[in-house]
Amino acid sequence: xxxxxxxxxxxxxxxxxxxxxxxxxxxxxxxxxxxxxxxxxxxxxxxxxxxxxxxxxxxxxxxxxxxxxxxxxxxxxxxxxxxxxxxxxxxxxxxxxxxxxxxxxxxxxxxxxxxxxxxxxxxxxxxxxxxxxxxxxxxxxxxxxxxxxxxxxxxxxxxxxxxxxxxxxxxxxxxxxxxxxxxxxxxxxxxxxxxxxxxxxxxxxxxxxxxxxxxxxxxxxxxxxxxxxxxxxxxxxxxxxxxxxxxxxxxxxxxxxxxxxxxxxxxxxxxxxxxxxxxxxxxxxxxxxxx
Amino acid sequence: xxxxxxxxxxxxxxxxxxxxxxxxxxxxxxxxxxxxxxxxxxxxxxxxxxxxxxxxxxxxxxxxxxxxxxxxxxxxxxxxxxxxxxxxxxxxxxxxxxxxxxxxxxxxxxxxxxxxxxxxxxxxxxxxxxxxxxxxxxxxxxxxxxxxxxxxxxxxxxxxxxxxxxxxxxxxxxxxxxxxxxxxxxxxxxxxxxxxxxxxxxxxxxxxxxxxxxxxxxxxxxxxxxxxxxxxxxxxxxxxxxxxxxxxxxxxxxxxxxxxxxxxxxxxxxxxxxxxxxxxxxxxxxxxxxxxxxxxxx
Numbered sequence: 001x002x003x004x005x006x007x008x009x010x011x012x013x014x015x016x017x018x019x020x021x022x023x024x025x026x027x028x029x030x031x032x033x034x035x036x037x038x039x040x041x042x043x044x045x046x047x048x049x050x051x052x053x054x055x056x057x058x059x060x061x062x063x064x065x066x067x068x069x070x071x072x073x074x075x076x077x078x079x080x081x082x083x084x085x086x087x088x089x090x091x092x093x094x095x096x097x098x099x100x101x102x103x104x105x106x107x108x109x110x111x112x113x114x115x116x117x118x119x120x121x122x123x124x125x126x127x128x129x130x131x132x133x134x135x136x137x138x139x140x141x142x143x144x145x146x147x148x149x150x151x152x153x154x155x156x157x158x159x160x161x162x163x164x165x166x167x168x169x170x171x172x173x174x175x176x177x178x179x180x181x182x183x184x185x186x187x188x189x190x191x192x193x194x195x196x197x198x199x200x201x202x203x204x205x206x207x208x209x210x211x212x213x214x215x216x217x218x219x220x221x222x223x224x225x226x227x228x229x230x231x232x233x234x235x236x237x238x239x240x241x242x243x244x245x246x247x248x249x250x251x252x253x254x255x256x257x258x259x260x261x262x263x264x265x266x267x268x269x270x271x272x273x274x275x276x277x278x279x280x281x282x283x284x285x286x287x288x289x290x291x
Numbered sequence: 292x293x294x295x296x297x298x299x300x301x302x303x304x305x306x307x308x309x310x311x312x313x314x315x316x317x318x319x320x321x322x323x324x325x326x327x328x329x330x331x332x333x334x335x336x337x338x339x340x341x342x343x344x345x346x347x348x349x350x351x352x353x354x355x356x357x358x359x360x361x362x363x364x365x366x367x368x369x370x371x372x373x374x375x376x377x378x379x380x381x382x383x384x385x386x387x388x389x390x391x392x393x394x395x396x397x398x399x400x401x402x403x404x405x406x407x408x409x410x411x412x413x414x415x416x417x418x419x420x421x422x423x424x425x426x427x428x429x430x431x432x433x434x435x436x437x438x439x440x441x442x443x444x445x446x447x448x449x450x451x452x453x454x455x456x457x458x459x460x461x462x463x464x465x466x467x468x469x470x471x472x473x474x475x476x477x478x479x480x481x482x483x484x485x486x487x488x489x490x491x492x493x494x495x496x497x498x499x500x501x502x503x504x505x506x507x508x509x510x511x512x513x514x515x516x517x518x519x520x521x522x523x524x525x526x527x528x529x530x531x532x533x534x535x536x537x538x539x540x541x542x543x544x545x546x547x548x549x550x551x552x553x554x555x556x557x558x559x560x561x562x563x564x565x566x567x568x569x570x571x572x573x574x575x576x577x578x579x580x581x582x583x584x585x586x587x588x589x
Contacts, residue, residue, distance in 0.1 A: 009491050010410020014418050017403035017466060020395075024459050025425045028436035035436060044439075091325060102326040104576065105333050111568040111579070113520030115538035119545055120340050120561050128354035129554050131339050145355075165336065177584050226429050229522040233542060247431050247523070254435050255527055267432035278427040 032271075035264035042258035053265035062241060063266060066249040069152075073245065074224040077160050081220050082213065084164065085171025090201060092172065093179045103176065107169035114166065118233035121162035125149070125234075152242035155235040159243075163230055167223075171216050178212035179205055211284070218281040222274060246270050337565075344368065344558040351555030367555030371563070374544060374556065376533045378563070381540040384450060385519055388536060391454030392518040393511045396465045399458070400510060401503075404469025405495050409481065419470075426463045430456070434527055441528065448530050456528065457518040464586045465510040471585070472506030473499060509582035512575060516568055537564045 036053055040046030057063055092103040109117060124132035125148045133145040148158040182205065228247040235243040237252070244252065250270065254263030339358065343351050347364040350357065372378040406412070407419055437456060438447060446452030476499060484494045500507075525536045535543070541560045545552060572579055 008412060010406040010412040010415075011418075013402040013406030013410070013491075014412070014422075017399040017422055017462065018418060020399055020458070020462065021422055021425060024437065024455060025428060025433065026421075028433045028440065029428060031436035031440070032432060035439075040439075088329065091322065091329070098323055098326050102330050105330045107580075108333065108337075108569065108572065110583075111516060111572040112565045113522070113538055113568065115520065115522040115541065116561050116564045119541055119557060120336055122545065123340070123343070123554060123557060123561075124336060126554075129352060129356045131343075131356055131358060132336075134355055134358075165333070173580065173583065226431055228431065232522075232526075233545070247429075250431070250435075251523070251527070255438075260435055260439070264435050267435060271429060271432045274429050275427060282427065 032264050032267055035261055036268045038261045038264075039259075040261040040264075042255065042260055046261055049261070053262050054269075056262065057265050057269060062244070063246075063249055065242070066244040066246050069156075069243060070225055070227065070245045073156060073160070073227060074221055076156070077163060077224050078217060078220045080160070080164060081168060081171050082217055084168055085216065086175050086209075086213070088168065088172040089175030089179055090205070093176045095180075103169075103172070106172055109166045110169045110173075112166065114163075114229045115233060117166045118159075118162060118230045121158070121165075122149075122234050124162075125158050149235045150239055152239060155231075155238065155243045159230050159234055162234070163227075167220075171220070174212055174216050175209060178209045182208040215281065215284055218277055218284065222277050222281065225270075225274060225277070340558045341562055344555060344562050346555060348553070348555045351558065352553075367553075367559040368563075370553060370556040371544065371559040374560075375540070376535075378537075378540075378560070380533060381535055381537045382563075384534055385536040388450045388454045388457065388525075389515045389518040391451055392457040392461065393514045395454060395458040396461050396510055396514040397507060399462060400465035400469045401500075401507065402495075403466050404471075404473050404503075404506075405499060407466070407470045408473035409499075410491075422466050423463045425459055430459055431523060433459070434524055438527060447528055448534060450534065453525060453528050453536070454518065456524045457514070457521055460521070461510075461514045461517050464513060468506050468510055468582065468585060469503065472503040476502050505578065508575070509578045509585075512571060512578060513582055513586070516571065519567060 035046075037048055037050060038046040039049050039052075088106055092099045092106070121132070124130050127133060127145045127147045130145065133142070133148070136142040137145055146154065148154045226247055227245045228251065231237065231243050231245050231248055232251075237244045237248060246266070247270070250263050250266045253259050253266060342358070342360050343356075344367050345363055345365065346360040346367070347362040348366050348370070350360065350362055351367060403422065407415065412418075434456070441447040441449075441452045446455070480498050480502075481494060484498050489497070520538065521536075522538050525539050526542075529535050529539060532543075537560075541557070541564060544557050544560055
């Protein structure tokens with residue numbers, strides 16, 4: 001006994017963390033699966049009803065709309081973040097003083113809470129007092145301050161602008177790390193071969209950043225598929241639930257309409273979708289680093 | 292972290308390359324102008340919000356708004372401090388949850404990282420994968436069963452319960468980082484301690500912990516910021532107004548009383564809520580960026 005214990009000293013150190021993950025992640029995940037097969041309400045109770053919740057979810061236009069809206073947000077924002085992030089990384093990757101300061105400033109909003117940044121932009125976009133709205137009028141892009149959050153497309157655009165501001169530094173920094181670790185000797189070789197700046201970007205930096213680009217894309221896709229805070233705070237799902245995201249509709253079903261069982265089924269569906277992307281991410285990050 | 296150091300020496304080569312590439316003076320000026328332009332765009336929302344927070348409340352709600360304040364007043368801050376249960380209550384709630392999150396994360400990740408880095412054990416790979424599994428599962432989906440379980444044992448609406456949810460978010464990154472910190476410590480130090488006859492626990496305390504301080508700081512830093520900023524679970528779990536965290540309190544400022552929003556107080560609240568994060572980032576940028584790259588890419 002004592003000897004078995006001594007041989008497993010290492011395991012004793014790992015055990016508390018394993019127990020925590022078991023209690024707070026794996027067990028709840030199993031419970032979630034079971035809940036999704038019941039008609040449990042927020043107040044408790046609940047009967048086993050088989051796959052009824054899933055059938056209901058499949059026929060639920062609102063949930064499909066929320067999933068569709070989430071997908072639209074994702075395909076809208078991800079290329080934007082990647083493109084801008086890569087451009088900003090090219091701009092700021094040389095380690096000169098001005099570039100370093102710019103990099104630090106671009107990254108700053110990443111550390112701010114998404115709640116705070118959404119409230120900040122909620123104010124900036126306001127029709128009466130919003131300074132961004134006023135700015136758009138002052139530079140002639142709008143004839144008069146717009147009402148952003150009562151139309152689905154305008155709301156989506158406003159959220160996209162605010163989130164781009166908030167997370168652009170995230171992608172930029174990953175790309176900077178990628179670029180800085182490749183373009184030394186190879187860049188020099190290209191220089192000797194007589195490549196100009198854009199040729200070096202296109203033929204050397206871009207192909208060698210491919211792994212970082214893919215990884216960042218997946219992180220962005222997973223993040224946007226799980227969007228909630230920004231829409232809760234800025235659009236409130238308006239108009240008529242058209243800006244509900246998947247997480248928003250789970251929140252709405254479970255904690256506003258009290259239908260936990262149904263919310264659990266929606267969560268399982270979303271988890272399955274996310275699992276596909278996160279396994280891709282794990283596979284990609286586990287492959288030996290390209291550099 | 293060595294990768295980053297290496298990257299910066301290599302990029303000196305890159306710099307040399309771009310200079311030798313005949314980056315002419317006008318090009319350099321254009322690049323500088325773009326850098327300054329981008330920085331201005333990124334800083335503008337924060338600066339405007341700060342300026343709005345120090346306007347007199349009448350001016351803060353004026354339409355059309357002014358970019359620069361014509362008046363200076365701390366009234367909006369005074370108002371947000373008196374809002375509902377008082378901002379001190381919400382700040383201390385947020386601080387308490389963040390502190391508990393840090394304690395839970397370090398309490399679990401330091402031993403786990405030590406165990407994974409320094410001991411042979413059966414099924415080690417399996418344990419490691421299980422510990423990283425939360426990365427694959429969106430915590431948003433776990434909130435329903437967690438809410439039910441916490442209600443049963445009286446952890447719903449409690450700061451400890453919320454901290455546990457926040458710890459779930461940060462634990463995989465924390466364990467990963469601690470394992471790497473412990474792995475990078477040379478083996479000879481451990482051998483010496485063993486010869487002196489100290490137990491693994493003593494070795495951890497006297498030899499490994501002091502050397503793992505950068506990793507510990509990074510874990511604490513990220514746990515603090517994640518917890519301070521987290522929104523959804525605080526929204527769901529905290530039902531009593533007096534136990535709200537800062538982000539949830541701010542949303543109720545936004546909703547306003549009688550449908551009118553106190554814009555000045557809202558911006559004062561926004562500024563106060565981002566201040567700790569910005570200060571931490573400015574003071575500990577090195578740890579932050581290294582930890583960030585470590586967490587994101589691997």
